[in-house]
Amino acid sequence: MDIEQQVAQAKLVCEKRGARFTALREQVFTLLAKHNSAVGAYDLLSELQVIDSSAKPATIYRALDFLNQQGFVHKIESINAFVMCDHFSECNHPVQLLICDDCGYVEEIQSENLDLAIRSMADASGFKIKHQVVEAHGYCAKCQSDKN
Amino acid sequence: MDIEQQVAQAKLVCEKRGARFTALREQVFTLLAKHNSAVGAYDLLSELQVIDSSAKPATIYRALDFLNQQGFVHKIESINAFVMCDHFSECNHPVQLLICDDCGYVEEIQSENLDLAIRSMADASGFKIKHQVVEAHGYCAKCQSDKN
DNA sequence: TAAAAAATGATATAATTTATCTTCACGGTT
DNA sequence: AACCGTGAAGATAAATTATATCATTTTTTA
Structure with a gap:
């Protein structure tokens, strides 16, 4: 788009x-x-x-x-x-990001399992989630191969 | 302790x-x-x-x-x-937190599934994770019941 | 059109974090 | 024990990130 x-x-x-x-x-x-x-x-x-x-x-x-x-x-x-946001038409989805610490590229992912895993832990504690921050840092595929 | x-x-x-x-x-x-x-x-x-x-x-x-x-x-x-940190003797575990936006209480959780879910998404993109930020905001059990 | 609500302009300042350079304390070595 | 290199802490300053406040303008609604 x-x-x-x-x-x-x-x-x-x-x-x-x-x-x-x-x-x-x-x-x-x-x-x-x-x-x-x-x-x-x-x-x-x-x-x-x-x-x-x-x-x-x-x-x-x-x-x-x-x-x-x-x-x-x-x-x-x-x-x-x-x-x-990669999918701004569907609002209110949990935000899950992979952030390359080398080039700054950000990939937005959508893992139902990830969301479920957080929610199930929260449920177990009686905790009610309103908003999630999920940000994984590391190196994207391109930056890894650049190092070779 | x-x-x-x-x-x-x-x-x-x-x-x-x-x-x-x-x-x-x-x-x-x-x-x-x-x-x-x-x-x-x-x-x-x-x-x-x-x-x-x-x-x-x-x-x-x-x-x-x-x-x-x-x-x-x-x-x-x-x-x-x-x-x-709740378990500082075991180093280098992924940090996963539930944060009460009302009272400020922080619960540290440990969900292997959550970790796996992130890693499997990263793997799919060839992304190498070095560090995770997982912070869920909402209301703890106590603060929810206080509102009744 | 008048009144209310929302957005922007303008200014200032608060809050968070890091840089730099100097001095001091600790550990190992001669 | 004196020497030396390294890492920690002191001191000062400044960079970075974010918000508060009040005036003015624009838009919406009654």
């Missing part, structure tokens, strides 16, 4: 939800979509400032907040960075 | 490894051990400053770094806080 399609899809989803996909939010969405790896908020801010020189930290954080709430982007807690 | 035993155990482990469990590191270890929930670095710093008024941020971060490397404490990436 190319970026224009993603934007169109996001607009559609927002319309359905009564959420406002404003020009600013679209800009941030597009900037992030152009990366195929994780990006820090301040890096994104620098990019945004090329278009909109008045942008400030709060500008980018607010936009990211919104996009995150809509499920379009994920925050990677372990590296303070943001990444596009 | 009470705190003195934990300290003794930590000393033993460090000795075996040729790592230095200095007075400062012991103080930070003990402070953290007194909590049964996650604590922020600056909260810990405040507590340390009662004993050692010259302590600075770097002081606490260095000690936490060491304790983390030894596997005695875990950093909770999603809330920027630290917690004692």
